[in-house]
Structures are given as C-alpha cells and as structure tokens.
Amino acid sequence: MTLPRQIVTAQGTAAGSNVHLRVLATTDLHAHLLPYDYITDKRANGIGLAHLAEIIVAARKASPNVLLVDNGDTLQGAPLADAAVAEIVPSGRLHPMIAAMNALGFDVATLGNHDFDFGLPHLVASLDGAEFPVVSANARCTNGTICLPRRCLLERHVVDAAGQGHVLQIGVTGAMPPQVALWNKPHLQGQMVFDDIVSTVATEVSALRDEGADIVLVLAHSGYGALDSAPRAENVALQVAQLPGVDAVVAGHTHKVRPEHLMSGCPDPNSAAPSAAPMVQPGAFGSHLGCIDLVLERIEQTGSDRANDGPRWRVCQTQAVSFATTQRRSLGAVPLRRMLSGFPKLRLDMAREHNATRSYVARPLGNSAVALETFFSILAPCAATQLVADAQRGAAEPLIAARPELADLPVLSAVAPFRAGGRSGPLNYSDVPAGPLKLRHAADLYLYPNRLSVLRITGQGIRDWLERSASIYRQIDPGADGPQQLIDPEFAPYNFDRITGLHYQIDISKPPRTNADGDEVYDTPARICDLRLIDGRPLSPEDEVIVVTNSYRAAGGGHMRAAAAAREVFVTSFSVRDAVARYISDATRAVDPVIEPTFSLRPLGGVDVIYETGKGALRHPKRLAALGLTAMDAENPEGFYPFCLTL
Structure with missing residues (x-):
C-alpha cells in the first residue's frame, strides 16, 4: 500500500552512520478493536485498532527501525470491554485488546486512568497475557496486589543509513494523572497511591540515563496542559517534554489530536536551555496513529555520566505528526485477521468475541x-x-x-x-x-x-x-x-x-x-x-x-x-x-x-x-x-x- 506522505517524509534523511528511528503510537483506544460501534450495532469506519493494522505493517516495511507503543486507556470503553468483564467468553482467553496487541507486536505500553475502572483483579488478569512490558512510574501499590515496573530498557538492533547494524538502548517510562486515585476510589482506596507526573518522570528519566539508555521515550497518559501547571496537575505533557533527558513524548487522556500537520525540529546540542522533545497525541479509539521520527547521530563519549563508556547517540533531527485513519481507504478488520493467519485459534476467538459482544448488548x-x-x-x-x-x-x-x-x-x-x-x-x-x-x-x-x-x-x-x-x-x-x-x-x-x-x-x-x-x-x-x-x-x-x-x-x-x-x-x-x-x-x-x-x-x-x-x-x-x-x-x-x- 502507499503510506500517507507524513509517515514517509523522514525516509532518507538519515545519512552515513545516522540511524532513523520511527516511533508509532496509539492512545486511548478504549477497547475499540474492530471498526464497529456496538452501541448502534453498525459498522464504524475510521476507528478501531484493526483500522491501524495495515498502516502499522506498511510503516514497518518502509523503515527498518520501528517502535510500536500504546499510551493507555486501552482496556475500558467499548462494550467489548464490558463483555470481557462479564465473562461471556470462556475464562483463560487473553483480553481481546491484549491478544491483538501481541499479534501486532507492540513493544511497550503504559496504563491510563480508565484501565482501573473494572478493579485491580481484572487489570492484573488482563495484563498477565501481555507479551510486552507495561510501565507506570507514578503508580505505587500499598498491598502488593499489582506491581508494575516504573521503567524499562528495550535493547533493539537497528540499522543505520549505510546498512550497518547497531544496538540501541531505548529507555521507556510512563505515567498517568494522579487523580485516578480519586476517580477510582472504590477500587483503589487503600491499595494504590499515585504520585505527581512531572517529578516522578524526571526521576525515572535520570535513572534510565544512568542505566545506559541511549534515548528516552515517555508515555504520558496526560493532556498537553500548560508549562506553568501546578504540582499534581492532570495534564502536564508539555512540562514532561521540557524535562532534560527526554527525547520523545506520547501524550493522551484528553482525546485531542496533536499535531495534525508535520512538525520538524533540530535540537541544538550547544544550547544551555533544554529544547522541548517532539510530541504526538493521536486522538482516541484508533482514529489516528501518532508518528515520531528521530534521526540519531552517533557520538563518542567517555565519562562517569554513562553506565558503560563508549558510543552514544544523540537526536539531531525530529518530525512528529498524528494522522487520521480516514485518510486511508476503509480497511475493516481484514488486515488484522491477515496478520493472525498463523494463529487460527486466536483469529477464531476474535470472531467469537465480536459476535458474543453483539449478542451481549442485544x-x-x-x-x-x-x-x-x-x-x-x-x-x-x-x-x-x-x-x-x-x-x-x-x-x-x-x-x-x-x-x-x-x-x-x-x-x-x-x-x-x-x-x-x-x-x-x-x-x-x-x-x-x-x-x-x-x-x-x-x-x-x-x-x-x-x-x-x-x-x-x-x-x-x-x-x-x-x-x-x-x-x-x-x-x-x-x-x-x-x-x-x-x-x-x-x-x-x-x-x-x-x-x-x-x-x-x-x-x-x-x-x-x-x-x-x-x-x-x-x-x-x-x-x-x-x-x-x-x-x-x-x-x-x-x-x-x-x-x-x-x-x-x-x-x-x-x-x-x-x-x-x-x-x-x-x-x-x-x-x-x-x-x-x-x-x-x-x-x-x-x-x-x-x-x-x-x-x-x-x-x-x-x-x-x-x-x-x-x-x-x-x-x-x-x-x-x-x-x-x-x-x-x-x-x-x-x-x-x-x-x-x-x-
């Protein structure tokens, strides 16, 4: 297929030993797996993870170095999630959203506030089937019911513009509005506490750098907000993007789309003031796919600020855009099914879950x-x-x-x-x-x-x-x-x-x-x-x-x-x-x-x-x-x- 222009613009910009890394992002899917509205019982083009599947596959073919991430509020929203909680399908199956994300090869995810809406036992059971790490820096448990890593290092083999292979250490952390402790008080009181996003993320970014991260990505389930937002504010993604050591940010929570047009940048390594990291917020329900292109140049560095002295990478060029799936032809669920052709049982489960959900809400x-x-x-x-x-x-x-x-x-x-x-x-x-x-x-x-x-x-x-x-x-x-x-x-x-x-x-x-x-x-x-x-x-x-x-x-x-x-x-x-x-x-x-x-x-x-x-x-x-x-x-x-x- 032909990709939208925005997603191929960065091709060829990396030169010599530079590496072009593409971050593809979803956020606020809210259990919209297929392009279907179970409330009206009608097809709904332009939404659903399945709508993004073909674009994700094509983007991987267009670039050898792709990271696919999800920014939370994934497990609640559409009646598909309600049907999963109501256990209308046999126990033991993966949550439909987790199964699809496994099949699409998501690299990492974080949680959003609505992922706690059905309580901790359901959340724990759903995440248990994930074949990718789920990080949450500002969520702390008080009784051991759920323990998520605050950060992770993803070791990825990447290829530079000259075809030479390298190993890249990608640090990832995530956070959500601390207000979730109040919003989901019946489920979380006495079990979990949530810290300020900005200060917590700053601590985790520093730790990731100390642990050897070449670049750091923050999954902020938080709206853009303002640069002068108060501590423990709900929407602080702009502040997160200003933190030293942050190379890219995925925002969410407020269901807005930013940027809708391509934004480019060239960080100045000689500037004393930190420049804002590139950021995307790709709407909700699978309506948009976020794309951040990072061009990394290799530098030699020795010193005590790195866990292991040696080669390091610096972001020298960025591009970011969120584009609508409606820019593409109507994709339906076929691409996702095609991807699952090697997993006939999972594909059959998806069809059964879709039909079971329709019956449930009818x-x-x-x-x-x-x-x-x-x-x-x-x-x-x-x-x-x-x-x-x-x-x-x-x-x-x-x-x-x-x-x-x-x-x-x-x-x-x-x-x-x-x-x-x-x-x-x-x-x-x-x-x-x-x-x-x-x-x-x-x-x-x-x-x-x-x-x-x-x-x-x-x-x-x-x-x-x-x-x-x-x-x-x-x-x-x-x-x-x-x-x-x-x-x-x-x-x-x-x-x-x-x-x-x-x-x-x-x-x-x-x-x-x-x-x-x-x-x-x-x-x-x-x-x-x-x-x-x-x-x-x-x-x-x-x-x-x-x-x-x-x-x-x-x-x-x-x-x-x-x-x-x-x-x-x-x-x-x-x-x-x-x-x-x-x-x-x-x-x-x-x-x-x-x-x-x-x-x-x-x-x-x-x-x-x-x-x-x-x-x-x-x-x-x-x-x-x-x-x-x-x-x-x-x-x-x-x-x-x-x-x-x-x-």
Missing part, C-alpha cells in the same frame, strides 16, 4: 414510549438524562430510607449527557428511538462503569457545583450585533451536570466561573439565579440536601470541587448503568420520563445565539420547534449543524 430490557436523544441536552433538560436521573434516584432511595438521619433531607439527582458532541465529534450523540430498549441502549445512555454514589452537601455546595457546569456556555454580550456562539467547544459535555429536584436559571451574560479545564477564572458575579427546590422553596447556602450521582463525580471528577468537598454517605457495589438497566427492566410499562424543567437560560432581551449540534437533530422537528431553534447554514467544517436561538 439483551432486551424493556421499552421506551419516547425517543431518548441528547442533541439538545446542553440547551435544555431532555428525556435521556431524565431517565438516568430517575434510575439513579430510584436505586438510591431505598438505601437512603434506611438512614433515619437523612429522612428530612431533599433527594436530588445529578446527571450529565455522556454522548453530546464536543471533542468526540458530531456523531457522538445518543439517539435511541421510541420502542424496544436493549442493553446497548443502557450503555448508550451511560457509558462508564462508575458506581452509584450518594453525597450530603450544602446549598452553597450545590450552587458551586452548578456554576462549574454552567461554565460550558460562553459569555454572551446582549448588546452585540449578530449571533454569538453559545457553547465553549473545549468544555467536555460530560461535565455539564443538571441536578434534578431543583429549578434554576443560568445568566450567560455573566462570565463563566471556570474555564474548560476547571481553573477558576471568575468568582463573581454568579450565573446561577433563582435557585429553588422543586417545590418552590429557595435553597439557601446553609441548607443540606442529598445528591445521588456517580463515583467519578463524587470524587471531584471533571474538576467538580464542590462534589469532592461534600460528605460521602455511601457508594454502592453496583454501577449507574446497572441501575439504568434495572430501572428499565423493572418497569411494568414502557418508560416515559417526565422531563423536569430543571434549568433554563435567562432571557437577554432578544439576542441571537448559535447552538451547534449533530445532524441527527433534524430528525426531531417537534423538539426543534419547542425549543425555538431555527436551522442556519449547512454543517460547519467539523460536521456540526448550527441552529439559531433568540434569548
């Missing part, structure tokens, strides 16, 4: 009297999030009733739309038609295996919680001419909570409390207005209420500090998705959520705003009319459709 639950869609969920309450809120509350109320001290407290339910566009694109919306509901529809409405959690919180805490959520809206100037964009595209929709059991307005003429990353940028004036309980009583700052939510949010996930500061009442042993599935299956008739008018945008005297959503919104004309939305031009370059709303 299990009937019940029926819905209405469509459950999220196209307008950032603009107004919807039936999809109302169903989840009702299910959460229904599952929690018997447990709350068993606590007499909670009897007089109002019970609220906090929910967010998990599939509502954002960085995941214009196809990332829930759109379940009225009619039969299956397990895949419950997974559609609630993607993650978070447990049901119950908090006790003050009225002030609720207000702060809602201010964070309301920061998804841009500040609107009532006096401006022409329509203004309503939504901050960098704000993840799954961090936009509505809290049922309340009524409130949002004044978007006021500045947002936080930015998309949760940093507080304004403290006054407030956007949340006329905050009341559903019975009309004002909610004062000192009042106490009960909030039913999920374990991720209860731990402050999504930078929801008010939730983290609340008092935890209990965490259940079952997931929110289980609660949703049970709520549907226990219903004696088709579920028909009564949408609470939880929030609304405060009128601003006739100013026009632009609300962008998926094309599927056009399938709901009654909803468009009820919300006062008017279609504007055709879809924008990202594929979202703009609608005009007058406030």
Whole structure:
C-alpha cells in the first residue's frame, strides 16, 4: 500500500552512520478493536485498532527501525470491554485488546486512568497475557496486589543509513494523572497511591540515563496542559517534554489530536536551555496513529555520566505528526485477521468475541414510549438524562430510607449527557428511538462503569457545583450585533451536570466561573439565579440536601470541587448503568420520563445565539420547534449543524 506522505517524509534523511528511528503510537483506544460501534450495532469506519493494522505493517516495511507503543486507556470503553468483564467468553482467553496487541507486536505500553475502572483483579488478569512490558512510574501499590515496573530498557538492533547494524538502548517510562486515585476510589482506596507526573518522570528519566539508555521515550497518559501547571496537575505533557533527558513524548487522556500537520525540529546540542522533545497525541479509539521520527547521530563519549563508556547517540533531527485513519481507504478488520493467519485459534476467538459482544448488548430490557436523544441536552433538560436521573434516584432511595438521619433531607439527582458532541465529534450523540430498549441502549445512555454514589452537601455546595457546569456556555454580550456562539467547544459535555429536584436559571451574560479545564477564572458575579427546590422553596447556602450521582463525580471528577468537598454517605457495589438497566427492566410499562424543567437560560432581551449540534437533530422537528431553534447554514467544517436561538 502507499503510506500517507507524513509517515514517509523522514525516509532518507538519515545519512552515513545516522540511524532513523520511527516511533508509532496509539492512545486511548478504549477497547475499540474492530471498526464497529456496538452501541448502534453498525459498522464504524475510521476507528478501531484493526483500522491501524495495515498502516502499522506498511510503516514497518518502509523503515527498518520501528517502535510500536500504546499510551493507555486501552482496556475500558467499548462494550467489548464490558463483555470481557462479564465473562461471556470462556475464562483463560487473553483480553481481546491484549491478544491483538501481541499479534501486532507492540513493544511497550503504559496504563491510563480508565484501565482501573473494572478493579485491580481484572487489570492484573488482563495484563498477565501481555507479551510486552507495561510501565507506570507514578503508580505505587500499598498491598502488593499489582506491581508494575516504573521503567524499562528495550535493547533493539537497528540499522543505520549505510546498512550497518547497531544496538540501541531505548529507555521507556510512563505515567498517568494522579487523580485516578480519586476517580477510582472504590477500587483503589487503600491499595494504590499515585504520585505527581512531572517529578516522578524526571526521576525515572535520570535513572534510565544512568542505566545506559541511549534515548528516552515517555508515555504520558496526560493532556498537553500548560508549562506553568501546578504540582499534581492532570495534564502536564508539555512540562514532561521540557524535562532534560527526554527525547520523545506520547501524550493522551484528553482525546485531542496533536499535531495534525508535520512538525520538524533540530535540537541544538550547544544550547544551555533544554529544547522541548517532539510530541504526538493521536486522538482516541484508533482514529489516528501518532508518528515520531528521530534521526540519531552517533557520538563518542567517555565519562562517569554513562553506565558503560563508549558510543552514544544523540537526536539531531525530529518530525512528529498524528494522522487520521480516514485518510486511508476503509480497511475493516481484514488486515488484522491477515496478520493472525498463523494463529487460527486466536483469529477464531476474535470472531467469537465480536459476535458474543453483539449478542451481549442485544439483551432486551424493556421499552421506551419516547425517543431518548441528547442533541439538545446542553440547551435544555431532555428525556435521556431524565431517565438516568430517575434510575439513579430510584436505586438510591431505598438505601437512603434506611438512614433515619437523612429522612428530612431533599433527594436530588445529578446527571450529565455522556454522548453530546464536543471533542468526540458530531456523531457522538445518543439517539435511541421510541420502542424496544436493549442493553446497548443502557450503555448508550451511560457509558462508564462508575458506581452509584450518594453525597450530603450544602446549598452553597450545590450552587458551586452548578456554576462549574454552567461554565460550558460562553459569555454572551446582549448588546452585540449578530449571533454569538453559545457553547465553549473545549468544555467536555460530560461535565455539564443538571441536578434534578431543583429549578434554576443560568445568566450567560455573566462570565463563566471556570474555564474548560476547571481553573477558576471568575468568582463573581454568579450565573446561577433563582435557585429553588422543586417545590418552590429557595435553597439557601446553609441548607443540606442529598445528591445521588456517580463515583467519578463524587470524587471531584471533571474538576467538580464542590462534589469532592461534600460528605460521602455511601457508594454502592453496583454501577449507574446497572441501575439504568434495572430501572428499565423493572418497569411494568414502557418508560416515559417526565422531563423536569430543571434549568433554563435567562432571557437577554432578544439576542441571537448559535447552538451547534449533530445532524441527527433534524430528525426531531417537534423538539426543534419547542425549543425555538431555527436551522442556519449547512454543517460547519467539523460536521456540526448550527441552529439559531433568540434569548
């Protein structure tokens, strides 16, 4: 096949005794093995590890020196992972993702925060079948349940531009956001602790150099962040790239794509200031493949700074790019199957696991009297999030009733739309038609295996919680001419909570409390207005209420500090998705959520705003009319459709 231009550009740049080393990287695969969407039960071109297989094979043929790495969040996400946890296939088989990575010849990997979502026993069992090292520098166990190497040295035989062979010592370390200890508190409390990424990686890089590493690669399951990020920050890949001794970085976690265009560099060996190492962040779900090309020149060095005096290598030229698999023809699963032609049992297992997953998520639950869609969920309450809120509350109320001290407290339910566009694109919306509901529809409405959690919180805490959520809206100037964009595209929709059991307005003429990353940028004036309980009583700052939510949010996930500061009442042993599935299956008739008018945008005297959503919104004309939305031009370059709303 013909490779994308970006991946062959570096061919021929290494001269003489120089070595061209190519690093190919995946990140945030989230159990997307095949180009298939089990939630919609349809083929999904442009995603899946299988989509990358042919490109990986061709890249290896184009360059004799290739390192293939994965940057974590691999074992959780798609229903394939849920099926593996549910043990719908016979025990003893490799995790489908691990089996595929073995077949493709991955050299090394690290873990992401979501790899802990199913608990340590499942993680240990999954990694046990890996034929490649898995490193994690900042994860420390307290009871010996899981012990991962903090770093590793890969000895690789490489060929220089003149055809001469050499032995290269490649040091690799990895790290993930330390916040995983909170996000997965039910699984990790008392068992694991997580250190600061930057300081830990710096220590491991120094150790790798002392152990003889010729070059050092960091697998940072962390977004780019800022150069001045505080200690223990979640997204710090830019800081990692600035560390002395780091030659290349793979970033991840935030599902962004960087760089989308080829970036080149030539480090200055005479500069006293360290230059940033080349870095890629190849999207998510197998949508992109990261490629870092390093040209290494051989130098002679003696001295005490190397474990064994002798030849050493220095990076003299770099190129980095993340390119989309959609730039290639539709590949499907065939290349991966071809690679596994020598392993017929494994290939058969993959086919069985795919079919078993489809059967698993096709299990009937019940029926819905209405469509459950999220196209307008950032603009107004919807039936999809109302169903989840009702299910959460229904599952929690018997447990709350068993606590007499909670009897007089109002019970609220906090929910967010998990599939509502954002960085995941214009196809990332829930759109379940009225009619039969299956397990895949419950997974559609609630993607993650978070447990049901119950908090006790003050009225002030609720207000702060809602201010964070309301920061998804841009500040609107009532006096401006022409329509203004309503939504901050960098704000993840799954961090936009509505809290049922309340009524409130949002004044978007006021500045947002936080930015998309949760940093507080304004403290006054407030956007949340006329905050009341559903019975009309004002909610004062000192009042106490009960909030039913999920374990991720209860731990402050999504930078929801008010939730983290609340008092935890209990965490259940079952997931929110289980609660949703049970709520549907226990219903004696088709579920028909009564949408609470939880929030609304405060009128601003006739100013026009632009609300962008998926094309599927056009399938709901009654909803468009009820919300006062008017279609504007055709879809924008990202594929979202703009609608005009007058406030």
